[in-house]
Amino acid sequence: MAPSKIKIALLQLDSFPTKQAAISNALTQIRSAAKAKGAKLVILPECWNSTYSADEFERSAEKIPGGETSVALANTAKELGIWLVGGTYPEVDAGKIHNTCAVFGPQGEFIGKYRKMHLFDMDIPGICTFSESSVLTPGKEFLTFSVEGLNVGIGICYDQRFPEFAAIHRQLGTDFLIFPSAFDTYTGPMHFELIARARALDNSMFVALCAPARDTSKDYVAYGYSTLCDPWGRVVCRAGEHPEMLVVDLDLTLLEDIKKKIPVLKQKRNDVYELVRKK
Numbered sequence: 021m022a023p024s025k026i027k028i029a030l031l032q033l034d035s036f037p038t039k040q041a042a043i044s045n046a047l048t049q050i051r052s053a054a055k056a057k058g059a060k061l062v063i064l065p066e067c068w069n070s071t072y073s074a075d076e077f078e079r080s081a082e083k084i085p086g087g088e089t090s091v092a093l094a095n096t097a098k099e100l101g102i103w104l105v106g107g108t109y110p111e112v113d114a115g116k117i118h119n120t121c122a123v124f125g126p127q128g129e130f131i132g133k134y135r136k137m138h139l140f141d142m143d144i145p146g147i148c149t150f151s152e153s154s155v156l157t158p159g160k161e162f163l164t165f166s167v168e169g170l171n172v173g174i175g176i177c178y179d180q181r182f183p184e185f186a187a188i189h190r191q192l193g194t195d196f197l198i199f200p201s202a203f204d205t206y207t208g209p210m211h212f213e214l215i216a217r218a219r220a221l222d223n224s225m226f227v228a229l230c231a232p233a234r235d236t237s238k239d240y241v242a243y244g245y246s247t248l249c250d251p252w253g254r255v256v257c258r259a260g261e262h263p264e265m266l267v268v269d270l271d272l273t274l275l276e277d278i279k280k281k282i283p284v285l286k287q288k289r290n291d292v293y294e295l296v297r298k299k
Protein backbone atom coordinates (compact mmCIF):
# COMPACT_ATOMS: atom_id res chain seq x y z
CA MET A 21 0.00 0.00 0.00
CA ALA A 22 1.21 3.51 -0.80
CA PRO A 23 2.31 5.55 2.26
CA SER A 24 0.16 8.54 3.30
CA LYS A 25 3.14 10.88 3.36
CA ILE A 26 6.38 11.30 1.48
CA LYS A 27 9.11 13.79 2.32
CA ILE A 28 10.38 15.77 -0.63
CA ALA A 29 12.94 18.55 -1.06
CA LEU A 30 13.08 21.32 -3.66
CA LEU A 31 16.59 22.73 -3.96
CA GLN A 32 16.66 26.33 -5.12
CA LEU A 33 20.32 26.30 -6.08
CA ASP A 34 22.76 29.17 -6.41
CA SER A 35 24.66 29.69 -9.69
CA PHE A 36 28.40 29.08 -10.05
CA PRO A 37 31.06 30.12 -12.57
CA THR A 38 31.88 26.54 -13.61
CA LYS A 39 29.93 23.36 -14.20
CA GLN A 40 32.18 21.47 -11.75
CA ALA A 41 31.47 23.98 -8.97
CA ALA A 42 27.71 23.81 -9.67
CA ILE A 43 27.80 20.00 -9.51
CA SER A 44 29.82 20.01 -6.31
CA ASN A 45 27.38 22.45 -4.66
CA ALA A 46 24.35 20.43 -5.85
CA LEU A 47 25.78 17.22 -4.37
CA THR A 48 26.36 18.96 -1.02
CA GLN A 49 22.78 20.26 -0.99
CA ILE A 50 21.33 16.88 -2.03
CA ARG A 51 23.26 15.17 0.81
CA SER A 52 21.98 17.73 3.27
CA ALA A 53 18.35 17.32 2.08
CA ALA A 54 18.56 13.54 2.41
CA LYS A 55 20.78 13.10 5.51
CA ALA A 56 19.89 16.09 7.67
CA LYS A 57 16.26 16.53 6.59
CA GLY A 58 15.25 13.00 5.62
CA ALA A 59 14.00 13.75 2.10
CA LYS A 60 13.21 10.64 0.02
CA LEU A 61 12.69 12.53 -3.23
CA VAL A 62 14.96 15.45 -4.09
CA ILE A 63 14.29 17.88 -6.96
CA LEU A 64 16.72 20.24 -8.73
CA PRO A 65 15.94 23.31 -10.89
CA GLU A 66 16.08 23.94 -14.62
CA CYS A 67 19.56 24.58 -16.09
CA TRP A 68 21.27 24.54 -12.71
CA ASN A 69 24.76 23.59 -13.91
CA SER A 70 25.16 26.06 -16.77
CA THR A 71 24.19 29.59 -17.68
CA TYR A 72 20.69 29.75 -19.16
CA SER A 73 21.73 30.98 -22.60
CA ALA A 74 21.50 29.64 -26.13
CA ASP A 75 25.33 29.61 -26.58
CA GLU A 76 25.90 27.82 -23.33
CA PHE A 77 23.46 25.01 -24.18
CA GLU A 78 25.75 23.89 -26.99
CA ARG A 79 28.98 24.37 -25.04
CA SER A 80 27.99 22.40 -21.99
CA ALA A 81 25.73 19.72 -23.47
CA GLU A 82 26.48 16.13 -22.45
CA LYS A 83 25.18 12.60 -22.96
CA ILE A 84 22.21 11.57 -20.81
CA PRO A 85 22.73 9.12 -19.22
CA GLY A 86 26.51 8.64 -19.13
CA GLY A 87 27.72 12.26 -19.08
CA GLU A 88 29.51 13.84 -16.14
CA THR A 89 26.42 15.33 -14.46
CA SER A 90 24.30 12.20 -14.83
CA VAL A 91 27.07 10.01 -13.39
CA ALA A 92 27.48 12.31 -10.38
CA LEU A 93 23.70 12.37 -9.76
CA ALA A 94 23.30 8.61 -10.20
CA ASN A 95 26.13 7.91 -7.73
CA THR A 96 24.68 10.32 -5.19
CA ALA A 97 21.15 8.88 -5.50
CA LYS A 98 22.66 5.45 -4.82
CA GLU A 99 24.84 6.64 -1.92
CA LEU A 100 21.79 8.17 -0.22
CA GLY A 101 19.15 5.65 -1.38
CA ILE A 102 16.89 8.43 -2.67
CA TRP A 103 14.89 9.35 -5.76
CA LEU A 104 16.53 12.22 -7.60
CA VAL A 105 14.84 14.44 -10.18
CA GLY A 106 17.97 15.93 -11.68
CA GLY A 107 16.56 19.29 -12.75
CA THR A 108 17.66 20.02 -16.30
CA TYR A 109 20.99 20.27 -18.08
CA PRO A 110 21.65 20.40 -21.80
CA GLU A 111 21.78 17.02 -23.55
CA VAL A 112 23.49 16.22 -26.86
CA ASP A 113 22.23 13.27 -28.87
CA ALA A 114 22.83 12.58 -32.57
CA GLY A 115 24.02 16.15 -33.08
CA LYS A 116 20.87 17.66 -31.54
CA ILE A 117 20.66 19.59 -28.27
CA HIS A 118 17.77 19.12 -25.83
CA ASN A 119 16.81 20.68 -22.51
CA THR A 120 16.48 17.45 -20.56
CA CYS A 121 15.50 16.22 -17.12
CA ALA A 122 17.02 12.90 -16.01
CA VAL A 123 15.60 10.89 -13.10
CA PHE A 124 17.55 8.43 -10.92
CA GLY A 125 16.30 5.83 -8.45
CA PRO A 126 17.57 4.75 -5.02
CA GLN A 127 19.99 2.19 -6.48
CA GLY A 128 21.42 4.83 -8.77
CA GLU A 129 19.46 3.38 -11.66
CA PHE A 130 18.47 5.60 -14.58
CA ILE A 131 14.67 5.80 -14.46
CA GLY A 132 14.29 7.85 -17.63
CA LYS A 133 14.58 11.27 -19.19
CA TYR A 134 12.17 13.93 -20.31
CA ARG A 135 13.05 16.42 -23.06
CA LYS A 136 11.32 19.80 -22.85
CA MET A 137 8.37 19.62 -25.22
CA HIS A 138 7.40 23.30 -25.47
CA LEU A 139 10.43 25.46 -26.17
CA PHE A 140 10.58 28.89 -24.55
CA ASP A 141 10.40 31.49 -27.30
CA MET A 142 9.38 34.77 -25.79
CA ASP A 143 9.76 38.26 -27.17
CA ILE A 144 8.80 41.11 -24.90
CA PRO A 145 10.86 43.92 -26.46
CA GLY A 146 13.21 45.65 -24.06
CA ILE A 147 12.33 43.22 -21.29
CA CYS A 148 12.96 39.60 -22.22
CA THR A 149 13.73 37.99 -25.55
CA PHE A 150 14.71 34.34 -25.59
CA SER A 151 14.63 31.71 -28.31
CA GLU A 152 15.21 28.16 -27.15
CA SER A 153 14.01 26.92 -30.53
CA SER A 154 17.01 28.52 -32.26
CA VAL A 155 19.31 25.91 -30.66
CA LEU A 156 17.20 23.24 -29.01
CA THR A 157 15.17 20.36 -30.41
CA PRO A 158 11.89 19.71 -28.56
CA GLY A 159 10.96 16.32 -27.13
CA LYS A 160 7.79 14.33 -27.86
CA GLU A 161 7.67 11.76 -25.08
CA PHE A 162 6.06 12.02 -21.64
CA LEU A 163 7.89 10.68 -18.57
CA THR A 164 6.06 9.12 -15.63
CA PHE A 165 7.32 6.83 -12.85
CA SER A 166 6.23 5.59 -9.45
CA VAL A 167 7.86 6.55 -6.13
CA GLU A 168 6.59 4.21 -3.41
CA GLY A 169 3.19 4.10 -5.13
CA LEU A 170 3.02 7.85 -5.87
CA ASN A 171 2.67 8.49 -9.61
CA VAL A 172 5.11 11.20 -10.60
CA GLY A 173 5.39 13.05 -13.93
CA ILE A 174 7.91 15.53 -15.29
CA GLY A 175 7.53 18.74 -17.29
CA ILE A 176 10.00 21.59 -17.74
CA CYS A 177 9.29 25.26 -17.04
CA TYR A 178 7.47 26.71 -20.10
CA ASP A 179 5.57 23.38 -20.44
CA GLN A 180 3.51 24.48 -17.44
CA ARG A 181 1.85 27.18 -19.58
CA PHE A 182 0.08 24.48 -21.60
CA PRO A 183 -2.96 23.19 -19.70
CA GLU A 184 -3.23 20.26 -22.12
CA PHE A 185 0.20 19.03 -21.02
CA ALA A 186 -0.86 18.71 -17.38
CA ALA A 187 -4.26 17.33 -18.42
CA ILE A 188 -2.56 14.55 -20.41
CA HIS A 189 -0.50 13.80 -17.30
CA ARG A 190 -3.79 13.51 -15.41
CA GLN A 191 -4.93 10.97 -18.01
CA LEU A 192 -1.63 9.09 -17.54
CA GLY A 193 -2.34 8.88 -13.81
CA THR A 194 0.17 11.47 -12.61
CA ASP A 195 -0.56 12.70 -9.07
CA PHE A 196 2.58 14.79 -8.62
CA LEU A 197 3.75 16.87 -11.56
CA ILE A 198 7.25 18.30 -11.19
CA PHE A 199 8.54 21.17 -13.31
CA PRO A 200 12.22 22.10 -12.98
CA SER A 201 11.82 25.77 -13.92
CA ALA A 202 13.62 29.07 -14.48
CA PHE A 203 10.95 31.71 -15.08
CA ASP A 204 12.13 35.22 -15.93
CA THR A 205 11.65 38.15 -13.57
CA TYR A 206 9.00 39.83 -15.75
CA THR A 207 6.48 37.01 -16.08
CA GLY A 208 7.46 35.34 -12.79
CA PRO A 209 5.61 37.71 -10.45
CA MET A 210 2.51 37.65 -12.68
CA HIS A 211 2.27 34.02 -13.68
CA PHE A 212 4.49 31.58 -11.76
CA GLU A 213 2.30 30.91 -8.73
CA LEU A 214 -0.92 31.43 -10.69
CA ILE A 215 0.01 28.70 -13.17
CA ALA A 216 1.17 26.29 -10.46
CA ARG A 217 -2.08 26.69 -8.55
CA ALA A 218 -4.19 26.42 -11.71
CA ARG A 219 -2.49 23.22 -12.96
CA ALA A 220 -2.76 21.69 -9.47
CA LEU A 221 -6.44 22.55 -9.06
CA ASP A 222 -7.48 21.73 -12.66
CA ASN A 223 -6.02 18.27 -12.33
CA SER A 224 -6.39 17.49 -8.61
CA MET A 225 -2.65 16.90 -8.34
CA PHE A 226 0.43 18.18 -6.49
CA VAL A 227 2.55 20.54 -8.59
CA ALA A 228 6.15 21.51 -7.81
CA LEU A 229 8.10 24.27 -9.55
CA CYS A 230 11.79 24.10 -8.65
CA ALA A 231 13.78 27.16 -9.73
CA PRO A 232 17.37 28.39 -9.47
CA ALA A 233 18.06 31.28 -7.08
CA ARG A 234 18.10 34.76 -8.58
CA ASP A 235 21.48 35.96 -9.87
CA THR A 236 21.30 39.52 -11.14
CA SER A 237 24.78 39.31 -12.68
CA LYS A 238 23.44 37.02 -15.43
CA ASP A 239 22.02 38.07 -18.83
CA TYR A 240 18.97 35.92 -18.12
CA VAL A 241 17.90 36.54 -14.54
CA ALA A 242 15.85 33.69 -13.10
CA TYR A 243 12.92 34.60 -10.87
CA GLY A 244 13.48 32.13 -8.01
CA TYR A 245 10.38 31.53 -5.82
CA SER A 246 10.27 27.73 -6.07
CA THR A 247 6.72 26.71 -5.19
CA LEU A 248 4.77 23.63 -4.18
CA CYS A 249 0.96 23.47 -4.53
CA ASP A 250 -1.44 20.82 -3.26
CA PRO A 251 -4.40 19.31 -5.17
CA TRP A 252 -6.72 21.98 -3.70
CA GLY A 253 -4.61 24.61 -5.46
CA ARG A 254 -3.11 25.88 -2.20
CA VAL A 255 0.52 26.96 -1.91
CA VAL A 256 2.12 24.55 0.57
CA CYS A 257 5.51 26.27 0.58
CA ARG A 258 7.40 28.82 -1.43
CA ALA A 259 11.01 30.06 -1.47
CA GLY A 260 12.18 33.64 -1.90
CA GLU A 261 14.84 34.91 -4.31
CA HIS A 262 17.90 33.45 -2.59
CA PRO A 263 19.33 29.92 -2.42
CA GLU A 264 16.99 27.87 -0.26
CA MET A 265 15.96 24.32 0.51
CA LEU A 266 12.23 23.59 0.82
CA VAL A 267 11.55 20.32 2.64
CA VAL A 268 7.96 19.19 3.09
CA ASP A 269 5.86 16.10 3.74
CA LEU A 270 3.40 15.65 0.89
CA ASP A 271 0.08 14.68 2.49
CA LEU A 272 -1.02 12.11 -0.08
CA THR A 273 -4.48 11.73 1.51
CA LEU A 274 -5.36 15.07 -0.13
CA LEU A 275 -5.40 13.38 -3.53
CA GLU A 276 -8.43 11.24 -2.68
CA ASP A 277 -9.91 13.94 -0.46
CA ILE A 278 -10.46 16.44 -3.27
CA LYS A 279 -11.50 13.79 -5.77
CA LYS A 280 -14.30 12.70 -3.40
CA LYS A 281 -15.42 16.19 -2.47
CA ILE A 282 -15.19 17.88 -5.89
CA PRO A 283 -15.33 15.05 -8.45
CA VAL A 284 -14.57 17.15 -11.57
CA LEU A 285 -12.27 14.48 -12.96
CA LYS A 286 -15.17 12.03 -13.13
CA GLN A 287 -17.50 14.65 -14.54
CA LYS A 288 -15.56 15.43 -17.70
CA ARG A 289 -17.97 15.39 -20.65
CA ASN A 290 -16.00 13.12 -22.96
CA ASP A 291 -19.18 12.72 -24.97
CA VAL A 292 -19.00 16.45 -25.79
CA TYR A 293 -15.24 17.16 -25.83
CA GLU A 294 -12.07 15.13 -25.55
CA LEU A 295 -8.34 15.60 -25.09
CA VAL A 296 -6.32 13.12 -27.16
CA ARG A 297 -2.65 12.27 -26.81
CA LYS A 298 -1.05 11.52 -30.18
CA LYS A 299 1.61 8.84 -30.27
Ligand SMILES: NC(=O)CCC(=O)C(=O)O
Pocket residue numbers: 066140176177178179181201202203204207208
Ligand atom coordinates in the same frame (compact mmCIF):
# COMPACT_ATOMS: atom_id res chain seq x y z
N1 LIG B 1 12.80 28.59 -18.85
C1 LIG B 1 11.61 28.86 -19.30
O1 LIG B 1 10.96 28.05 -19.95
C2 LIG B 1 11.10 30.23 -18.96
C3 LIG B 1 9.60 30.36 -19.04
C4 LIG B 1 9.13 31.73 -18.71
O2 LIG B 1 9.82 32.57 -18.17
C5 LIG B 1 7.73 32.04 -19.02
O3 LIG B 1 7.32 33.18 -18.77
O4 LIG B 1 7.01 31.17 -19.52
